[in-house]
Amino acid sequence: MQWAGFHRKWLTLRVFVLGGTGLIGTAVVRELIGRGHQLFGLARSRASAARLDHIGVTSFPGDIRSPEPWLARLPPLDAVIHMACDFSTDMGAIDRHLLDRLLPALAAQDGRPRFIYTGGCWLFGATGDAIASEATPLHPLPAFAWMVPQLHRVLASPGVDGIVIHPAMVYAGEGGVFDRFARAAAEGKAIPVVESEAVRWPLVHAADLAQLYALALERGIPGESYIGAAIEGLPIGRIARAFARHYPTGHEAPEIVTADAIATELGEWARGYALDQRLSGAKAMRELGWTPRHLDPEGEILFGGPPKGADTK
Ligand SMILES: NC(=O)c1ccc[n+]([C@@H]2O[C@H](COP(=O)([O-])OP(=O)(O)OC[C@H]3O[C@@H](n4cnc5c(N)ncnc54)[C@H](OP(=O)(O)O)[C@@H]3O)[C@@H](O)[C@H]2O)c1
Numbered sequence: 001m002q003w004a005g006f007h008r009k010w011l012t013l014r015v016f017v018l019g020g021t022g023l024i025g026t027a028v029v030r031e032l033i034g035r036g037h038q039l040f041g042l043a044r045s046r047a048s049a050a051r052l053d054h055i056g057v058t059s060f061p062g063d064i065r066s067p068e069p070w071l072a073r074l075p076p077l078d079a080v081i082h083m084a085c086d087f088s089t090d091m092g093a094i095d096r097h098l099l100d101r102l103l104p105a106l107a108a109q110d111g112r113p114r115f116i117y118t119g120g121c122w123l124f125g126a127t128g129d130a131i132a133s134e135a136t137p138l139h140p141l142p143a144f145a146w147m148v149p150q151l152h153r154v155l156a157s158p159g160v161d162g163i164v165i166h167p168a169m170v171y172a173g174e175g176g177v178f179d180r181f182a183r184a185a186a187e188g189k190a191i192p193v194v195e196s197e198a199v200r201w202p203l204v205h206a207a208d209l210a211q212l213y214a215l216a217l218e219r220g221i222p223g224e225s226y227i228g229a230a231i232e233g234l235p236i237g238r239i240a241r242a243f244a245r246h247y248p249t250g251h252e253a254p255e256i257v258t259a260d261a262i263a264t265e266l267g268e269w270a271r272g273y274a275l276d277q278r279l280s281g282a283k284a285m286r287e288l289g290w291t292p293r294h295l296d297p298e299g300e301i302l303f304g305g306p307p308k309g310a311d312t313k
Contacts, residue, residue: 019084031210079114092146107159115160122272143269161222168202168229185243190251194273197237202229202279205294230292233278242301
């Protein structure tokens with residue numbers, strides 16, 4: 001279906017999601033189904049297919065590593081949202097091969113499908129006190145440098161209406177980027193913080209980020225990028241200490257872990273946890289009407305729940 005202009009909220013869009021069972025994808029799928037859209041989702045395992053089917057997404061067996069078989073069976077689509085990544089050392093090559101096949105397949109569809117590509121805050125590098133916006137030149141973490149040509153490719157692709165979303169660090173309750181903190185706290189251990197308590201992370205709750213994806217789908221401007229940061233930058237020691245107090249662990253001071261140690265444990269990509277960043281979500285708020293509701297993660301940890309009226313997904 002070809003659409004023009006804005007405010008297509010009343011339309012039911014046929015949307016194919018990649019990564020619909022992930023941290024970001026699960027929230028996005030819930031939001032889009034709640035807004036009445038028709039969802040299809042790639043599933044690389046039976047467990048992933050069952051999770052998608054359970055929430056009303058028609059699952060498509062397939063893997064982003066080998067897109068040819070499932071691309072041959074794509075239904076007519078209004079949009080694709082790409083939120084899949086396996087964080088392996090060959091994730092760049094996997095994504096390049098995927099876009100090599102996916103972009104021409106979408107261009108061959110009737111109409112001009114919208115393609116929402118997921119970038120990330122780590123593409124902006126360490127900003128220090130400066131607040132990065134969509135106009136700030138990218139300075140990617142080396143492990144994610146492959147994403148930069150990919151997103152330029154999406155934005156410039158003649159066959160799709162490309163849009164990029166750069167999520168801040170994503171949390172959901174005690175999950176997402178808070179998962180390691182919460183697990184250590186629950187076990188009564190000191191909370192591991194990479195490099196320094198003063199490192200600032202831009203943050204967004206998964207439910208708020210999902211609203212941004214929906215708005216980008218329904219009214220985003222092709223060729224534009226939007227940063228999904230609800231909180232510009234919060235010193236991570238405050239989050240760690242909030243978990244330590246909430247449980248309580250008896251070890252309020254976090255355990256400082258080096259970036260080298262976290263990279264050895266999780267992979268080079270995990271050096272991003274050491275980036276001191278401030279990012280602005282003002283463009284998405286101003287141009288798309290994005291209204292994040294989770295603005296006090298520290299309070300949510302300490303007092304055990306979201307603010308009144310905020311989504312709990
Ligand atoms: N989380 C953050 O704080 C954050 C911040 C900024 C940017 N991002 C970016 O957002 C994207 C998604 O992040 P996330 O945190 O949501 O990741 P995640 O929770 O690990 O989810 C990854 C998703 O990709 C799917 N997937 C992985 N490998 C696949 C393959 N070979 N074939 C098909 N599907 C595959 C997974 O499916 P299964 O169910 O089968 O595992 C899952 O649905 C990544 O590109 C990440 O860099 C994340």
